[in-house]
Amino acid sequence: MTEPAAAAPIAIAPLALQGLSSTAFAALCKARGFRGAGAARDVYRGAMLEGVFDPERVGLGPEACRAYREQFDLPLPEIVHVLESDGKRGRTSKLSLRLADGLEIECVRIPMGRERFSLCVSTQVGCKMGCTFCETGRMGLLRQLSATEIVSQLLVVRHRLGLSVKNVVFMGMGEPLDNVDGLLGALAVLNDPGGLAINQEHLTVCTVGRVDGIGRLGDAGYKRLNLSISLNAANDTLRSQLMPVNRRTPLADLHDALVAYRPRRNFALGVHYCLMPGLNDAREDARDVARFCDGLGRVLVQLIPYNPGNAPLTRAPEEEEIERFIGWLREDGLPVRRRITKGRDVMAACGQLGNVELRRSR
Ligand code: SF4
Numbered sequence: 001m002t003e004p005a006a007a008a009p010i011a012i013a014p015l016a017l018q019g020l021s022s023t024a025f026a027a028l029c030k031a032r033g034f035r036g037a038g039a040a041r042d043v044y045r046g047a048m049l050e051g052v053f054d055p056e057r058v059g060l061g062p063e064a065c066r067a068y069r070e071q072f073d074l075p076l077p078e079i080v081h082v083l084e085s086d087g088k089r090g091r092t093s094k095l096s097l098r099l100a101d102g103l104e105i106e107c108v109r110i111p112m113g114r115e116r117f118s119l120c121v122s123t124q125v126g127c128k129m130g131c132t133f134c135e136t137g138r139m140g141l142l143r144q145l146s147a148t149e150i151v152s153q154l155l156v157v158r159h160r161l162g163l164s165v166k167n168v169v170f171m172g173m174g175e176p177l178d179n180v181d182g183l184l185g186a187l188a189v190l191n192d193p194g195g196l197a198i199n200q201e202h203l204t205v206c207t208v209g210r211v212d213g214i215g216r217l218g219d220a221g222y223k224r225l226n227l228s229i230s231l232n233a234a235n236d237t238l239r240s241q242l243m244p245v246n247r248r249t250p251l252a253d254l255h256d257a258l259v260a261y262r263p264r265r266n267f268a269l270g271v272h273y274c275l276m277p278g279l280n281d282a283r284e285d286a287r288d289v290a291r292f293c294d295g296l297g298r299v300l301v302q303l304i305p306y307n308p309g310n311a312p313l314t315r316a317p318e319e320e321e322i323e324r325f326i327g328w329l330r331e332d333g334l335p336v337r338r339r340i341t342k343g344r345d346v347m348a349a350c351g352q353l354g355n356v357e358l359r360r361s362r
Contacts, residue, residue, distance in 0.1 A: 077149070269298065
């Protein structure tokens with residue numbers, strides 16, 4: 001009888017720190033027999049706040065450092081390129097990042113005035129929602145991003161490029177509520193007081209209306225998180241043409257889900273409306289928006305002038321068309337803010353992520 005061959009040792013890949021909250025990291029360190037909760041806390045904070053995974057720096061001995069390095073790391077995506085565009089409020093920077101499997105995603109740092117910047121992060125490689133006005137929608141869904149890959153976008157901008165970011169908006173490539181696990185994992189890390197500590201007021205999730213995801217986000221109990229919906233049409237016929245999600249989830253169902261999602265009394269729902277001349281800019285379209293918003297509590301309509309991409313549905317609206325539509329919305333009692341177009345020349349504006357090279361790399 002021959003002896004059974006000894007099993008080859010299974011190599012366990014190190015865990016990415018930026019996919020873990022500080023408490024999850026501390027619990028893993030404890031479970032794996034690492035000594036010193038203070039050292040674990042300092043290692044984690046160094047990684048998140050300075051982008052450096054360096055156990056030596058916190059005074060650990062060589063053995064302990066080796067153990068940390070065997071079990072954890074801080075892998076960040078490679079920066080493929082950064083495109084920049086200067087505007088009145090500051091510089092917009094669009095980053096293309098290469099993930100470990102070679103796929104690429106984009107994120108955009110957007111100036112908000114007074115030296116504050118928002119980072120618009122991706123949650124998926126591509127997207128399956130198929131919104132007709134969106135470049136990403138034309139890629140289809142290649143895969144979900146993990147919480148690690150979502151948080152990494154912020155770490156790259158802050159620590160590889162050395163740029164500040166105040167707000168994080170989940171409005172890049174992909175539908176965040178089609179990747180609820182990745183989204184919730186990322187929110188836990190971004191909002192973690194033991195690490196990045198970004199207040200919920202500075203985090204915004206934007207959805208096309210995945211009602212199942214809205215329910216799960218509500219259940220997660222973030223009371224001060226911002227939520228926006230990408231509405232773009234408030235009658236079912238037109239919205240179903242522009243946004244296929246509406247065929248499965250008509251406006252009445254979306255309305256119900258939004259009524260049920262009220263995390264706090266003073267919550268204001270963001271209602272994004274991309275104005276597309278000849279498609280959704282008639283007087284009746286504005287009335288439809290007001291009807292839809294009725295019963296939703298406080299709302300703020302964000303009017304976004306359409307950005308023609310590589311296969312435009314229509315042209316960009318003229319100034320007077322934008323002002324006229326805003327006037328109608330206000331006449332109908334809605335508070336409206338106009339979104340200043342930023343980064344159109346580098347395809348970094350709304351609906352323009354997922355460029356030709358990315359589609360080709362698919
Ligand atoms: S607008 Fe958002 S949800 Fe729609 S296709 Fe584009 S990325 Fe997907």
